[in-house]
Protein backbone atom coordinates (compact mmCIF):
# COMPACT_ATOMS: atom_id res chain seq x y z
CA UNK A 1 0.00 0.00 0.00
CA UNK A 2 1.21 3.52 -0.82
CA UNK A 3 0.08 5.14 2.42
CA UNK A 4 -0.48 3.31 5.70
CA UNK A 5 -3.88 1.72 6.33
CA UNK A 6 -4.87 1.62 9.99
CA UNK A 7 -7.37 -0.61 11.73
CA UNK A 8 -9.84 2.25 12.02
CA UNK A 9 -10.41 5.86 11.04
CA UNK A 10 -12.88 7.92 13.06
CA UNK A 11 -15.89 9.20 11.13
CA UNK A 12 -16.18 12.99 11.01
CA UNK A 13 -18.96 15.32 9.90
CA UNK A 14 -18.12 18.02 7.37
CA UNK A 15 -16.51 21.07 9.00
CA UNK A 16 -19.64 23.04 7.96
CA UNK A 17 -22.01 20.65 9.73
CA UNK A 18 -19.86 20.77 12.87
CA UNK A 19 -19.79 24.58 12.75
CA UNK A 20 -23.57 24.69 12.50
CA UNK A 21 -23.77 22.68 15.72
CA UNK A 22 -21.16 24.89 17.37
CA UNK A 23 -22.71 28.25 16.53
CA UNK A 24 -25.36 28.16 19.27
CA UNK A 25 -22.63 27.41 21.84
CA UNK A 26 -20.91 30.64 20.81
CA UNK A 27 -24.22 32.43 21.33
CA UNK A 28 -25.00 30.93 24.74
CA UNK A 29 -21.46 30.71 26.15
CA UNK A 30 -22.67 27.55 27.90
CA UNK A 31 -19.71 25.18 27.62
CA UNK A 32 -20.46 22.36 30.03
CA UNK A 33 -22.53 21.24 33.07
CA UNK A 34 -25.43 19.78 31.15
CA UNK A 35 -26.06 22.43 28.49
CA UNK A 36 -28.51 22.28 25.59
CA UNK A 37 -26.30 20.10 23.37
CA UNK A 38 -25.76 17.66 26.19
CA UNK A 39 -29.49 17.37 26.87
CA UNK A 40 -30.28 16.93 23.19
CA UNK A 41 -27.61 14.26 22.68
CA UNK A 42 -28.76 12.40 25.78
CA UNK A 43 -32.33 12.28 24.42
CA UNK A 44 -31.27 11.23 20.94
CA UNK A 45 -28.94 8.48 22.13
CA UNK A 46 -31.53 7.18 24.55
CA UNK A 47 -33.88 6.71 21.60
CA UNK A 48 -31.19 5.30 19.28
CA UNK A 49 -30.03 2.75 21.85
CA UNK A 50 -33.60 1.94 23.02
CA UNK A 51 -32.34 2.71 26.50
CA UNK A 52 -34.65 3.06 29.51
CA UNK A 53 -32.34 5.71 31.11
CA UNK A 54 -29.09 7.18 29.81
CA UNK A 55 -26.42 9.43 31.36
CA UNK A 56 -23.64 10.92 29.27
CA UNK A 57 -20.02 10.91 30.48
CA UNK A 58 -16.66 12.41 29.53
CA UNK A 59 -15.33 8.94 28.70
CA UNK A 60 -16.29 5.30 29.04
CA UNK A 61 -13.79 4.51 31.78
CA UNK A 62 -15.11 7.18 34.17
CA UNK A 63 -18.65 6.11 33.24
CA UNK A 64 -17.90 2.54 34.29
CA UNK A 65 -16.22 3.71 37.48
CA UNK A 66 -19.23 5.87 38.36
CA UNK A 67 -21.64 2.98 37.73
CA UNK A 68 -19.61 0.64 39.94
CA UNK A 69 -19.62 3.26 42.71
CA UNK A 70 -23.31 4.06 42.28
CA UNK A 71 -24.20 0.36 42.55
CA UNK A 72 -22.00 0.08 45.66
CA UNK A 73 -20.05 -2.99 44.63
CA UNK A 74 -17.57 -4.30 47.18
CA UNK A 75 -14.88 -6.98 47.57
CA UNK A 76 -14.59 -9.11 44.45
CA UNK A 77 -16.07 -8.70 40.99
CA UNK A 78 -15.97 -11.51 38.43
CA UNK A 79 -14.92 -10.34 34.99
CA UNK A 80 -13.29 -11.44 31.74
CA UNK A 81 -9.55 -11.36 31.07
CA UNK A 82 -10.23 -10.88 27.34
CA UNK A 83 -10.92 -7.14 27.14
CA UNK A 84 -9.37 -3.68 26.95
CA UNK A 85 -7.36 -2.71 30.10
CA UNK A 86 -10.04 -0.23 31.27
CA UNK A 87 -12.47 -2.98 32.27
CA UNK A 88 -10.16 -4.47 34.89
CA UNK A 89 -8.57 -1.14 35.84
CA UNK A 90 -11.84 0.50 36.91
CA UNK A 91 -12.31 -2.32 39.41
CA UNK A 92 -8.86 -1.61 40.83
CA UNK A 93 -9.61 2.15 40.94
CA UNK A 94 -12.81 1.40 42.85
CA UNK A 95 -10.79 -0.63 45.40
CA UNK A 96 -12.25 -3.93 44.16
CA UNK A 97 -10.49 -7.12 43.21
CA UNK A 98 -11.02 -8.35 39.65
CA UNK A 99 -11.51 -12.12 39.54
CA UNK A 100 -10.85 -13.34 36.03
CA UNK A 101 -13.14 -16.00 34.63
CA UNK A 102 -12.52 -17.99 31.44
CA UNK A 103 -14.42 -17.22 28.23
CA UNK A 104 -16.67 -19.10 25.85
CA UNK A 105 -14.68 -20.43 22.86
CA UNK A 106 -17.27 -19.24 20.32
CA UNK A 107 -18.56 -15.88 21.62
CA UNK A 108 -15.24 -15.02 23.33
CA UNK A 109 -17.33 -13.52 26.19
CA UNK A 110 -17.28 -14.50 29.88
CA UNK A 111 -18.48 -18.12 30.12
CA UNK A 112 -21.50 -18.35 32.43
CA UNK A 113 -20.69 -22.01 33.15
CA UNK A 114 -17.40 -20.92 34.72
CA UNK A 115 -18.77 -18.00 36.77
CA UNK A 116 -20.28 -20.01 39.64
CA UNK A 117 -16.90 -21.59 40.51
CA UNK A 118 -15.51 -18.10 41.05
CA UNK A 119 -18.16 -16.90 43.49
CA UNK A 120 -16.98 -16.47 47.10
CA UNK A 121 -18.43 -14.77 50.17
CA UNK A 122 -16.75 -11.55 48.97
CA UNK A 123 -18.26 -11.52 45.47
CA UNK A 124 -20.59 -8.57 44.87
CA UNK A 125 -20.95 -8.44 41.11
CA UNK A 126 -20.29 -9.64 37.59
CA UNK A 127 -18.76 -7.34 34.99
CA UNK A 128 -19.28 -8.77 31.51
CA UNK A 129 -17.98 -7.34 28.23
CA UNK A 130 -19.89 -7.73 24.96
CA UNK A 131 -16.64 -8.32 23.10
CA UNK A 132 -16.69 -7.21 19.43
CA UNK A 133 -20.38 -6.44 19.90
CA UNK A 134 -21.45 -10.05 20.52
CA UNK A 135 -23.87 -10.07 23.46
CA UNK A 136 -22.86 -11.94 26.61
CA UNK A 137 -25.07 -14.83 27.75
CA UNK A 138 -27.32 -12.29 29.45
CA UNK A 139 -30.09 -14.73 30.45
CA UNK A 140 -27.71 -17.18 32.15
CA UNK A 141 -25.76 -14.37 33.84
CA UNK A 142 -29.00 -12.83 35.09
CA UNK A 143 -30.06 -16.17 36.60
CA UNK A 144 -26.71 -16.58 38.41
CA UNK A 145 -26.92 -13.01 39.70
CA UNK A 146 -30.41 -13.62 41.07
CA UNK A 147 -29.36 -16.89 42.76
CA UNK A 148 -26.38 -15.32 44.50
CA UNK A 149 -27.64 -11.76 45.00
CA UNK A 150 -25.06 -10.16 42.71
CA UNK A 151 -25.15 -6.95 40.66
CA UNK A 152 -24.50 -7.18 36.91
CA UNK A 153 -22.70 -4.52 34.90
CA UNK A 154 -21.88 -4.73 31.21
CA UNK A 155 -19.11 -3.03 29.29
CA UNK A 156 -20.73 -2.39 25.90
CA UNK A 157 -17.86 -0.30 24.49
CA UNK A 158 -18.04 -2.49 21.37
CA UNK A 159 -21.79 -2.88 21.20
CA UNK A 160 -23.18 0.51 20.17
CA UNK A 161 -26.57 -0.03 18.53
CA UNK A 162 -26.62 -3.80 19.11
CA UNK A 163 -30.08 -5.21 19.75
CA UNK A 164 -30.77 -8.60 21.26
CA UNK A 165 -34.17 -10.01 20.40
CA UNK A 166 -35.38 -6.52 19.58
CA UNK A 167 -34.16 -4.94 22.83
CA UNK A 168 -31.33 -2.43 23.14
CA UNK A 169 -28.23 -4.13 24.54
CA UNK A 170 -28.32 -1.68 27.47
CA UNK A 171 -31.60 -3.19 28.70
CA UNK A 172 -29.75 -6.06 30.37
CA UNK A 173 -28.04 -6.05 33.76
CA UNK A 174 -28.14 -3.25 36.35
CA UNK A 175 -26.05 -0.86 34.24
CA UNK A 176 -24.30 -0.84 30.86
CA UNK A 177 -21.40 1.32 29.77
CA UNK A 178 -20.90 2.67 26.24
CA UNK A 179 -17.72 4.36 25.06
CA UNK A 180 -17.71 7.21 22.55
CA UNK A 181 -13.94 7.25 22.12
CA UNK A 182 -12.70 8.22 18.65
CA UNK A 183 -11.87 4.59 17.81
CA UNK A 184 -15.41 3.38 18.48
CA UNK A 185 -18.19 3.24 15.89
CA UNK A 186 -20.08 6.30 17.22
CA UNK A 187 -17.89 8.87 18.95
CA UNK A 188 -17.62 12.31 20.53
CA UNK A 189 -13.75 12.28 20.31
CA UNK A 190 -13.79 11.22 23.98
CA UNK A 191 -17.04 10.33 25.69
CA UNK A 192 -19.27 7.64 27.07
CA UNK A 193 -22.57 6.80 28.70
CA UNK A 194 -24.25 4.63 31.29
CA UNK A 195 -27.58 3.06 30.49
CA UNK A 196 -29.67 1.68 33.33
CA UNK A 197 -33.19 0.47 34.00
CA UNK A 198 -34.00 2.26 37.24
CA UNK A 199 -34.72 5.98 37.67
CA UNK A 200 -33.15 6.00 41.15
CA UNK A 201 -29.91 4.50 39.85
CA UNK A 202 -29.92 7.06 37.02
CA UNK A 203 -30.29 9.81 39.65
CA UNK A 204 -27.34 8.41 41.65
CA UNK A 205 -25.21 8.10 38.52
CA UNK A 206 -25.97 11.71 37.56
CA UNK A 207 -24.92 12.86 41.03
CA UNK A 208 -21.82 10.67 40.86
CA UNK A 209 -20.62 12.38 37.68
CA UNK A 210 -21.04 15.86 39.20
CA UNK A 211 -19.07 15.55 42.45
CA UNK A 212 -22.15 14.36 44.39
CA UNK A 213 -23.49 17.93 44.30
CA UNK A 214 -27.26 18.00 44.89
CA UNK A 215 -27.60 21.79 45.06
CA UNK A 216 -25.62 24.87 46.06
CA UNK A 217 -25.51 23.83 49.69
CA UNK A 218 -25.65 20.05 49.63
CA UNK A 219 -22.97 17.51 48.64
CA UNK A 220 -23.98 13.94 49.47
CA UNK A 221 -21.12 11.60 48.55
CA UNK A 222 -17.64 11.61 46.99
CA UNK A 223 -18.55 11.92 43.33
CA UNK A 224 -16.19 12.60 40.45
CA UNK A 225 -16.09 14.87 37.41
CA UNK A 226 -17.57 12.75 34.65
CA UNK A 227 -19.32 15.45 32.62
CA UNK A 228 -19.42 15.47 28.83
CA UNK A 229 -18.93 19.06 27.62
CA UNK A 230 -20.87 20.98 24.98
CA UNK A 231 -18.17 20.76 22.29
CA UNK A 232 -18.11 16.99 22.63
CA UNK A 233 -21.91 16.89 22.58
CA UNK A 234 -21.95 19.05 19.42
CA UNK A 235 -19.58 16.61 17.71
CA UNK A 236 -21.82 13.76 18.85
CA UNK A 237 -24.92 15.41 17.38
CA UNK A 238 -23.18 16.03 14.05
CA UNK A 239 -21.88 12.44 14.05
CA UNK A 240 -25.33 11.02 14.75
CA UNK A 241 -26.46 12.52 11.44
CA UNK A 242 -23.87 10.51 9.51
CA UNK A 243 -23.95 7.35 11.63
CA UNK A 244 -26.38 5.39 9.48
CA UNK A 245 -24.29 6.11 6.38
CA UNK A 246 -21.17 4.90 8.22
CA UNK A 247 -22.97 1.72 9.24
CA UNK A 248 -24.13 1.11 5.66
CA UNK A 249 -20.58 1.39 4.35
CA UNK A 250 -19.30 -0.94 7.06
CA UNK A 251 -22.06 -3.42 6.32
CA UNK A 252 -20.88 -3.57 2.69
CA UNK A 253 -17.29 -4.08 3.82
CA UNK A 254 -18.39 -6.81 6.21
CA UNK A 255 -20.11 -8.67 3.37
CA UNK A 256 -17.12 -8.21 1.07
CA UNK A 257 -14.61 -9.47 3.66
CA UNK A 258 -16.83 -12.47 4.40
CA UNK A 259 -17.07 -13.33 0.70
CA UNK A 260 -13.38 -12.85 -0.01
CA UNK A 261 -12.18 -14.75 3.06
CA UNK A 262 -14.74 -17.55 3.04
CA UNK A 263 -13.68 -21.20 3.10
CA UNK A 264 -10.03 -20.75 4.10
CA UNK A 265 -8.97 -23.53 6.51
CA UNK A 266 -7.94 -22.14 9.90
CA UNK A 267 -9.61 -18.76 9.35
CA UNK A 268 -12.71 -18.09 11.47
CA UNK A 269 -14.82 -15.12 10.38
CA UNK A 270 -17.12 -13.07 12.64
CA UNK A 271 -20.42 -14.89 12.80
CA UNK A 272 -23.76 -13.37 11.79
CA UNK A 273 -26.52 -14.62 14.04
CA UNK A 274 -30.27 -14.04 13.70
CA UNK A 275 -30.82 -13.27 17.42
CA UNK A 276 -28.85 -10.05 17.58
CA UNK A 277 -27.82 -7.19 15.30
CA UNK A 278 -24.18 -6.38 14.55
CA UNK A 279 -22.29 -3.44 16.00
CA UNK A 280 -19.98 -3.25 12.95
CA UNK A 281 -17.29 -1.74 15.13
CA UNK A 282 -14.58 -4.31 14.33
CA UNK A 283 -13.87 -7.07 11.87
CA UNK A 284 -12.11 -9.65 14.04
CA UNK A 285 -10.52 -12.67 12.37
CA UNK A 286 -9.39 -15.74 14.24
CA UNK A 287 -6.35 -17.39 12.73
CA UNK A 288 -5.64 -20.97 13.77
CA UNK A 289 -1.99 -21.22 12.80
CA UNK A 290 -1.73 -24.97 12.38
CA UNK A 291 -4.62 -25.09 9.88
CA UNK A 292 -4.03 -21.72 8.21
CA UNK A 293 -0.33 -22.43 7.68
CA UNK A 294 0.92 -19.33 9.47
CA UNK A 295 0.25 -17.99 12.94
CA UNK A 296 -1.53 -14.75 13.85
CA UNK A 297 1.67 -12.90 14.76
CA UNK A 298 3.23 -13.68 11.40
CA UNK A 299 0.11 -12.49 9.55
CA UNK A 300 0.21 -9.27 11.60
CA UNK A 301 3.90 -8.72 10.81
CA UNK A 302 3.63 -9.49 7.10
CA UNK A 303 0.65 -7.14 6.72
CA UNK A 304 2.63 -4.45 8.55
CA UNK A 305 5.45 -4.86 6.01
CA UNK A 306 2.83 -4.03 3.38
CA UNK A 307 1.75 -0.90 5.30
CA UNK A 308 -1.45 -2.52 6.63
CA UNK A 309 -1.75 -2.05 10.39
CA UNK A 310 -3.95 -4.63 12.12
CA UNK A 311 -4.48 -4.98 15.89
CA UNK A 312 -4.21 -8.00 18.17
CA UNK A 313 -7.18 -6.88 20.28
CA UNK A 314 -7.02 -7.97 23.20
CA UNK A 315 -3.51 -9.27 23.57
CA UNK A 316 -2.20 -9.64 26.26
CA UNK A 317 -4.93 -10.92 28.60
CA UNK A 318 -5.64 -8.59 31.56
CA UNK A 319 -4.84 -11.52 33.87
CA UNK A 320 -1.28 -11.44 32.50
CA UNK A 321 -0.59 -7.77 33.34
CA UNK A 322 1.99 -7.59 36.15
CA UNK A 323 -0.56 -5.73 38.33
CA UNK A 324 -3.07 -8.62 38.24
CA UNK A 325 -0.90 -11.68 37.57
CA UNK A 326 -0.29 -12.66 41.18
CA UNK A 327 -3.95 -12.63 42.07
CA UNK A 328 -4.77 -15.03 39.35
CA UNK A 329 -4.02 -18.72 39.86
CA UNK A 330 -6.36 -19.87 37.07
CA UNK A 331 -4.72 -20.60 33.75
CA UNK A 332 -7.84 -19.61 31.78
CA UNK A 333 -7.08 -22.03 28.92
CA UNK A 334 -9.74 -20.84 26.46
CA UNK A 335 -8.87 -17.15 26.81
CA UNK A 336 -5.20 -18.07 26.46
CA UNK A 337 -5.93 -19.88 23.18
CA UNK A 338 -8.25 -17.19 21.75
CA UNK A 339 -5.87 -14.33 22.51
CA UNK A 340 -3.25 -15.99 20.27
CA UNK A 341 -5.70 -16.17 17.35
CA UNK A 342 -7.50 -12.84 17.10
CA UNK A 343 -6.63 -10.11 14.64
CA UNK A 344 -8.76 -7.06 13.86
CA UNK A 345 -8.26 -5.97 10.27
CA UNK A 346 -8.91 -2.47 8.83
CA UNK A 347 -12.62 -1.68 9.04
CA UNK A 348 -14.17 1.76 8.60
CA UNK A 349 -16.58 3.50 6.26
CA UNK A 350 -14.05 5.28 4.07
CA UNK A 351 -11.70 2.29 3.67
CA UNK A 352 -13.01 1.60 0.15
CA UNK A 353 -14.12 -1.68 -1.37
CA UNK A 354 -11.03 -1.96 -3.59
CA UNK A 355 -8.64 -1.60 -0.68
CA UNK A 356 -10.63 -4.07 1.42
CA UNK A 357 -10.57 -6.55 -1.43
CA UNK A 358 -6.81 -6.17 -1.73
CA UNK A 359 -6.35 -6.73 2.02
CA UNK A 360 -8.50 -9.86 1.85
CA UNK A 361 -6.55 -11.17 -1.14
CA UNK A 362 -3.24 -10.63 0.63
CA UNK A 363 -4.51 -12.56 3.66
CA UNK A 364 -5.79 -15.32 1.40
CA UNK A 365 -2.38 -15.53 -0.30
CA UNK A 366 -0.72 -16.18 3.08
CA UNK A 367 -2.88 -19.21 3.64
CA UNK A 368 -1.48 -21.04 0.67
CA UNK A 369 2.11 -20.34 1.54
CA UNK A 370 2.31 -22.87 4.39
CA UNK A 371 4.51 -22.45 7.45
CA UNK A 372 7.19 -19.92 6.56
Ligand SMILES: *Cc1c(COP(=O)(O)O)cnc(C)c1O
Pocket residue numbers: 059060061062083084086087129155157158179180181190191192
Ligand atom coordinates in the same frame (compact mmCIF):
# COMPACT_ATOMS: atom_id res chain seq x y z
C1 LIG B 1 -12.62 1.60 24.58
C2 LIG B 1 -12.96 0.66 25.65
C3 LIG B 1 -13.11 1.09 26.98
C4 LIG B 1 -12.74 2.48 27.44
O1 LIG B 1 -13.50 3.47 26.94
P1 LIG B 1 -12.94 5.00 26.97
O2 LIG B 1 -14.12 5.77 26.48
O3 LIG B 1 -11.77 5.04 26.04
O4 LIG B 1 -12.58 5.32 28.36
C5 LIG B 1 -13.52 0.18 27.92
N1 LIG B 1 -13.77 -1.11 27.59
C6 LIG B 1 -13.62 -1.57 26.34
C7 LIG B 1 -13.91 -3.00 26.06
C8 LIG B 1 -13.18 -0.71 25.33
O5 LIG B 1 -12.99 -1.18 24.09
